[in-house]
Structure formats: structure tokens, C-alpha cells
Amino acid sequence: MTQTTSPAAQAVILFGHGARDPEWAGPMQRIRDTMRVRAPGQHVELAFLEFMSPTLDLAVDELVARGVTRIAVVPVFLAQGGHLKRDVPVLLDAARQRHPGCEFHLSLAVGEAPGVVAAIAEYGLSAFD
């Protein structure tokens, strides 16, 4: 029998850079809300590298305290750059050491997804509409 994780025990963290301007978090909040509507049983939380809260550390610790045993970190970044290559692996290693019973997965930046590239291209072509 294959071991499965119930939706309630797994979570997605949308991880963004953060900014000083509170309005900056609007799209991430709308992405989170869209995911919650499409997958009601799925934990979806936000976390930020800087300027905004919670940090990735705090978001992970709170999910684990709620019984989550499997976390996917989805970087809401346009591309794989220094933050994702250097900073995020260090944060994830620390999370793994704090929570050896939790499984962590790190996705590629959202901008690397073909469906996201296509949606941005479509938006770009509507610029003169």
C-alpha cells in the first residue's frame, strides 16, 4: 500500500521577496486566495524573505505546530536568481534541522513555469487593447 499524506497534513508556502510598500503583497494574497478556493482542504500560507511578515522560519514553525508533515515552498519570484540559489536553500536546511519529521520540497520560481510564461505573454500582447 502506498503511503499518502492527507491534504490536511500538507501545506504550500508561497514565498516572496517582500517590499516596503504594503500594496506589494496584493498579488500574493490573491494567488493564495485563488488556491484556497480551488483546493479547500489544502493549507496555503504566505512567507517573505524581507520587509514583510511572516518569515519562512515562522511560517514553517506554525504549520508544523498545526500538524503539517509535508511542506512545499513555492517561490513567487520571476526567475531563479541569487535569492533562490543562495538564501532559500540555507533557510530550508535550517527548517529541516528544526523539524526532522517534516518533509520539505522546493519548487522552481513561478516565472519558470510554462503556464505562467504563457499568461504573462498574453497580458503583454494586450498592452495596446
Add this chain to the structure above:
Amino acid sequence: MTQTTSPAAQAVILFGHGARDPEWAGPMQRIRDTMRVRAPGQHVELAFLEFMSPTLDLAVDELVARGVTRIAVVPVFLAQGGHLKRDVPVLLDAARQRHPGCEFHLSLAVGEAPGVVAAIAEYGLSAFD
């Protein structure tokens, strides 16, 4: 008769933040290439705020030199933040002063587009697949 601009005389500039890591530009190049395939007569160029070239100034000047009279700047940013509220309007004002015969349009950040939010949400929900 309504005055129209031929596709050859208008251009879209995909404007991104830029980063030290060359790989960072990959998604923007793929967005540009997708747009060129979908709209073969449409000029589509990249420009960057920092770290990468060309700058927005240079991209605009080159397009105007090629006869473009209408430019849409599409910010490939996840959200409206300080760069788009402060830096880009200053750059666009300077471009308008240099090229009074060219019409400029500034789009909202790509992350504000509902289709892009939906595509990122879909990607986020596939994180455990």
C-alpha cells in the same frame, strides 16, 4: 476615419528588474519569444532597471530610431511597489521629453493581471505532483 497605428510602428517593452545572475533573464526571454511567435508583426524587446542591459532609455531610443511611434512598457514585476511607483514614471517622463512624437503607455505589473494570478495559483497547486 479612426487613426490607427500599424503593428510595425508600435512596440512592447518587457521591463524587468534585472539581476546579477544571467540565468535570471531566462523567463523574460521566453515571454518575449512567446509574444513574437503569437504576434509576428509586433516589436517586442526587453529592458532592465539594473544589472542587465539594455536600460529602458536605450531600448526606447533604439525603437524610436527604427520608426516606432507607440510604445507600451509592460513591467515584468510581481506587484506594484516602489520601483514601479517611483522609478519607472521618472524614466518614462524622460523618454517622453526625448521623443515628443512617440506615445508611451505604462501597464500595471504583470502580477496584477488576473490571468497571471490564476496561472501562478495553478502552478502552486501542482507543487506536490
